[in-house]
Amino acid sequence: MNKTAFFFSATEDLKLYSASEKNRNAMYAMYQACKAINRPDRYGSSIRTIMITAVLQDYASKFHRPYVRYTPDDKTVDAKVKVDLEQVLKSDFLETVAIYEDVIVQVLDQVRDQAPDFDFEGLKRDLHRAIQEEIGILD
Secondary structure (H helix, E strand, C coil): CCCCEEEEEEEEECCCCCCCHHHHHHHHHHHHHHHHCCCCCCCCCCCCEEEEEEEEECCCCCCCCCEEEEECCCCEEEEEEECCHHHHHHCCHHHHHHHHHHHHHHHHHHHHHHCCCCCHHHHHHHHHHHHHHHHCCCC
16 A cells, blocks of 8 residues: 555543534544545655544543554554543634644654654645645635
């Protein structure tokens, strides 16, 4: 497989709240933006798959502990990142999209030194543009 597959999703593990429609719409916009930039070998050969899960939860859970892991043999970045639930719940659609974009950028920055031949800046730039196109706002 000569392709960088980029996936972003959310795990909603909420006891006291349910995700709002704006949160689901923001998540879908992010998913579509990541899907839009899946391009063969555009960013380098050291990463083929990026899977980031935003964990929305309102209690401690042993099943959804945050981590960021790069596996060079599989050329995979896999991450679960806890998102500030209170911030998401009080944010509007655009703010929620920005929160999710920031989560992705943080993960990419954490693995940057482990895959030096990968164009992280190009990926982040293309992701930002794809997000702006998806939500209908161009810089």
